[in-house]
Amino acid sequence: MQKELTYDAVLRFxxxxxxxxxxxxxxxxxxxxxxxxxxxxxAALYEDGKxxxxxxxxxxxxxxxxxxxxxxxxxxxxxxxxxxxxxxYDKDALSRAVCMEDGFVITSHELIFEGICKDCRKKEKxxxxxxxxx
Amino acid sequence: MQKELTYDAVLRFxxxxxxxxxxxxxxxxxxxxxxxxxxxxxAALYEDGKxxxxxxxxxxxxxxxxxxxxxxxxxxxxxxxxxxxxxxYDKDALSRAVCMEDGFVITSHELIFEGICKDCRKKEKxxxxxxxxx
DNA sequence: TTCATATTGATAATTATTATCAATAAAGTA
DNA sequence: TACTTTATTGATAATAATTATCAATATGAA
Numbered sequence: 001m002q003k004e005l006t007y008d009a010v011l012r013f014x015x016x017x018x019x020x021x022x023x024x025x026x027x028x029x030x031x032x033x034x035x036x037x038x039x040x041x042x043a044a045l046y047e048d049g050k051x052x053x054x055x056x057x058x059x060x061x062x063x064x065x066x067x068x069x070x071x072x073x074x075x076x077x078x079x080x081x082x083x084x085x086x087x088x089y090d091k092d093a094l095s096r097a098v099c100m101e102d103g104f105v106i107t108s109h110e111l112i113f114e115g116i117c118k119d120c121r122k123k124e125k126x127x128x129x130x131x132x133x134x
Numbered sequence: 135m136q137k138e139l140t141y142d143a144v145l146r147f148x149x150x151x152x153x154x155x156x157x158x159x160x161x162x163x164x165x166x167x168x169x170x171x172x173x174x175x176x177a178a179l180y181e182d183g184k185x186x187x188x189x190x191x192x193x194x195x196x197x198x199x200x201x202x203x204x205x206x207x208x209x210x211x212x213x214x215x216x217x218x219x220x221x222x223y224d225k226d227a228l229s230r231a232v233c234m235e236d237g238f239v240i241t242s243h244e245l246i247f248e249g250i251c252k253d254c255r256k257k258e259k260x261x262x263x264x265x266x267x268x
Numbered sequence: 269t270t271c272a273t274a275t276t277g278a279t280a281a282t283t284a285t286t287a288t289c290a291a292t293a294a295a296g297t298a
Numbered sequence: 299t300a301c302t303t304t305a306t307t308g309a310t311a312a313t314a315a316t317t318a319t320c321a322a323t324a325t326g327a328a
Contacts (some may be wrong), residue, residue, distance in 0.1 A: 001325095002276070019315080034277040039316065041275095055191050057244070059285070061315060062192065074238055086233045089223075099220040103252025104208055110191070110246045118237025135294095136307075153284080168308040173285065175306095193316070195284060 002026075002033055006041035010051050016063040016073070016082035054082050055110045074113040078120035085113055136160075136167055140175035144185050150197040150207070150216035188216050189244045204242075210251035212258075219247055 009025045010017065017025070023038040042064055045051045052065030054073050063082045072085040089111075098106055116124070143159045144151060151159070157172040176198055179185045186199030188207050197216045206219040223245075232240055250258070 032277080034279095036278075036317080037276055043317095055246070056193065056315090057189050057191055058196065059190065059193075059314080074232075074234060074240060076238070077241070083234060083238060087228065087231045089228065089231070094221065094223065097221045097223070098208075098247060100208060100217060100247075101252070103255060104210070104217060104249055105255065106208060106247045106249035107211070108248050110248070111243065112189070112246070113232065113234075113240045113243045115238055115240035115242075118235070121237060121239065166308080168310095170286085170309075171307055177286095190284090193283080 002037050003041045003044060005030060005033065006038055007045055007050060010042075010045070010064050011066050013066065016054055016065050018061040018063050020061065022064065055112065057112060070108075072111040072113065074115060074117075076117035076120055077114050078116055078124075081117055083117065085111075136171050137175045137178060139164060139167065140172055141179055141184060144176075144179070144198050145200050147200065150188055150199050152195040152197050154195065156198065189246065191246060206245040206247065208247040208249060208251075210254055211248050212250055212254035215251055217251065219245075 005026050006022060009022045012025065013021065019035075019039055019042055022042065023033070023035050026033050026038065042051070042053075046053045046064070049068060052068045052070075054063040054065055056062040057075060060075070060080050067084075072087060074083045074085050075081070076083075091109075094109065095106065100106065139160050140156060143156050146159065147155065153169075153173055153176055156176065157167070157169050160167050160172065176185070176187075180187045180198070183202055186202045186204075188197040188199055190196040191209060194209070194214050201218075206221060208217045208219050209215070210217070225243075228243065229240065234240065
């Protein structure tokens, strides 16, 4: 059952693999898995609450997470990699403070930081391409 | 110059039109504008700081904003519409509190609420489809 | 074994957006 | 004005991530 393979592959990553990362990780061991199956099982595992899913922004791919607790992430605007952010804030207070027009029921929220990761900053310095995106 | 048309069209919306919304709005008056031009000019206007852009999440289209100040939004997970959220929080304190692994430089952040908007809740009640997405 | 159900792989379809590129328009200059 | 250069546009192809389709295979129960 490829669902198990998919789950194990996600756990094998330290960080936040994309569906394609997971696909390639499994492919390297079991040659004949379909990418559709990986997408299907990642979605199912997320539904089951077995893995986390990082909200994807601005056309970037979704990333998955061995952590299942909700926590903020930082996305590198240059390479798209996702990092955990360690910041505590009062989620309930935030929810209480929200004042929406009548009738909108909030079920969750996401806090996403954007910036440039260590590696991309290094590359930019080397190439003298600071400030140039992608 | 279609850039002006595009700008005016965005201002004409109360809410947060998608590129396609803007395209249709202009088309209804000036039949022969290209969608590529609308995308191009929306991007340029955003670069110029003349309009705002709502971060798009999970494969949804981007939405644009006549407001240019950064503020949180709520996205309806059913219809995708975007709403302003009125909540004050200490952005600087949040930034200061962020503890990332060395070298990641944070340039901005987004706070996105998710939930169900008034209209979709109404529809769900009528259809008895509560809890069913899209 | 037999019948029903679930999962898979291969591939087509979808959707939002960007890239390409020739045609047109606008601006600058002699 | 006439000519040249630059910018903008429209039409359309390309891209990229993801989902849908559907026949083939696997699984499980009776």
